[in-house]
Amino acid sequence: MAMMPSRTKFRKAHRGSRKGIATTGNRVSFGEFGLQALDRAWIKNNQIEACRVAITRQLKRKGAVFIRIFPHKPVTARPPETRMGKGKGPPEFWVAVIYPGTMLFEVAGVTEDLAREACRLAAHKLGVRTRFVSRHAQ
Amino acid sequence: MAKILDLSAQTRSASGSVAVRRLRKAGRIPAVVYGKKHENKNLELDGKTFSKLLQASSSDNILVNLKIEGEAAESLALVQEVQHDYLRGGILHVDFHAVAADEEIHAGVPVILKGVEIAEKKGGMLEHILHTLEVHCLPKDLPEKLMLDVSSLELNHSKHVSDLTLPEGVKTKMDSHVVVAVLKEPKVEEAPVVAVVAEGAAAAPAAGAAPAGAAAAPAAGAKAAAPAAGAKAAAPEKKK
Numbered sequence: 614m615a616m617m618p619s620r621t622k623f624r625k626a627h628r629g630s631r632k633g634i635a636t637t638g639n640r641v642s643f644g645e646f647g648l649q650a651l652d653r654a655w656i657k658n659n660q661i662e663a664c665r666v667a668i669t670r671q672l673k674r675k676g677a678v679f680i681r682i683f684p685h686k687p688v689t690a691r692p693p694e695t696r697m698g699k700g701k702g703p704p705e706f707w708v709a710v711i712y713p714g715t716m717l718f719e720v721a722g723v724t725e726d727l728a729r730e731a732c733r734l735a736a737h738k739l740g741v742r743t744r745f746v747s748r749h750a751q
Numbered sequence: 752m753a754k755i756l757d758l759s760a761q762t763r764s765a766s767g768s769v770a771v772r773r774l775r776k777a778g779r780i781p782a783v784v785y786g787k788k789h790e791n792k793n794l795e796l797d798g799k800t801f802s803k804l805l806q807a808s809s810s811d812n813i814l815v816n817l818k819i820e821g822e823a824a825e826s827l828a829l830v831q832e833v834q835h836d837y838l839r840g841g842i843l844h845v846d847f848h849a850v851a852a853d854e855e856i857h858a859g860v861p862v863i864l865k866g867v868e869i870a871e872k873k874g875g876m877l878e879h880i881l882h883t884l885e886v887h888c889l890p891k892d893l894p895e896k897l898m899l900d901v902s903s904l905e906l907n908h909s910k911h912v913s914d915l916t917l918p919e920g921v922k923t924k925m926d927s928h929v930v931v932a933v934l935k936e937p938k939v940e941e942a943p944v945v946a947v948v949a950e951g952a953a954a955a956p957a958a959g960a961a962p963a964g965a966a967a968a969p970a971a972g973a974k975a976a977a978p979a980a981g982a983k984a985a986a987p988e989k990k991k
Contacts, residue, residue: 634838635837635838639837639838640837645879649837651838674937675876675937676876677876677878713838714837714838721878721879722876722877722878748882
C-alpha cells in the first residue's frame with residue numbers, strides 16, 4: 614500500500630518552494646547506513662513504495678528499514694481532454710518534497726555490502742542522484 | 752576517561768557569512784568559545800589539525816586545553832558542538848564550552864556494543880536503539896565511550912540503561928528502563944505460505960477440476976507471490 618496521509622486539512626496544496634538544502638533529516642539517525650539525496654525533487658508515493666520493496670527483498674527480511682520521508686503534498690492534474698478553466702483539477706497523487714541532503718532511507722542490522730547493494734537497487738527507482746552514507750563516516 | 756588534548760586557536764575579528772566563507776576556503780574553521788566564567792570570543796582554528804583531532808577520537812566529546820593566541824592562560828574547554836556540512840563534507844563551525852575543572856558538565860557519550868556476533872548467532876537480529884547517552888560528571892571523569900556487553904542477550908530480550916556500568920563519578924538522568932539494544936527474532940518468511948497456495952492449485956486439476964480453474968490457479972499463486980506486482984497493476988487502473 615503506497616503511503617499517503619490519512620487525513621488532511623485541505624485537499625489541494627500550492628506547489629511551494631524547493632529552494633535551499635536540507636537542514637533537518639540530513640543525517641543517519643536511526644540505522645547504520647543510509648541513502649542520501651543529492652538533488653531536489655518531488656518523490657511520488659509509489660516510488661517510495663518501490664524503493665521499500667527493493668530494499669526489503671534485497672535484505673531478505675533481515676535487518677530493519679527506516680523510511681525517512683513521507684508524501685505529505687497532494688498534486689493535482691487536469692482530467693484528459695478537458696478545456697482550460699473550470700477550476701483546479703482533482704488530486705492525482707502524493708509527493709514528498711526532497712532537498713539536497715535529505716536522508717531518504719536507512720538500514721540497520723546488516724553488513725555494509727548488503728546495505729550498499731540494497732540502497733543501489735532503491736536508488737534506481739528514483740529520479741534523483743543519491744549517495745550511500747554510513748553513520749560512522751558522517 | 753577522555754584525554755585532555757592541546758589545541759591552539761587565534762582570535763577572529765571577521766564575522767558574517769561572507770567573511771566566514773572566505774576563512775573556510777583558506778583552510779581555517781570558524782569557532783566560538785563561551786562559558787559561565789569566560790568571555791565569549793570568536794576564534795579560528797586550523798582545519799587539518801582539528802579534523803585529525805576528531806578522527807582520533809571516538810566521539811565529538813573532546814576536552815581540550817584551549818591556547819588562544821595573545822592570552823597568557825590556557826582554558827579548559829569541551830567541544831560542545833561540531834557543525835558538519837552533510838552535503839559536501841567538512842566542518843562548518845565548532846563551539847567550545849569553557850568549563851572549570853570543578854564544575855559539573857553534561858555531554859552525550861557514545862554507547863558501543865560488544866559481542867554482537869555472539870548474540871546474533873542465537874538466531875536473532877540485534878537492534879541498537881540508544882546510540883548516545885547523556886551523562887553528568889566532572890570534566891576529568893568524562894568517559895570517551897561506554898561499552899555494553901550484549902553477548903549474554905537472549906532472543907526477544909533487551910539491555911537497558913540500568914545494564915550500563917558507568918565509571919565512578921559519572922551519572923545519568925535518563926530513565927533506567929530505556930532500551931539500549933534489543934535482540935529481535937527475525938520476521939517469519941512468507942515463502943512457505945506461497946508454497947501452500949501453489950500446492951492447492953496443483954491439487955485442483957488432479958481432482959478433476961475444469962481447465963478454467965487450473966488456469967485461474969497460477970494467476971492466484973502469482974498474486975500471492977508478488978504483491979508489489981499486483982500493486983503496480985492496480986495503479987494504472989486508478990489513473991484511468
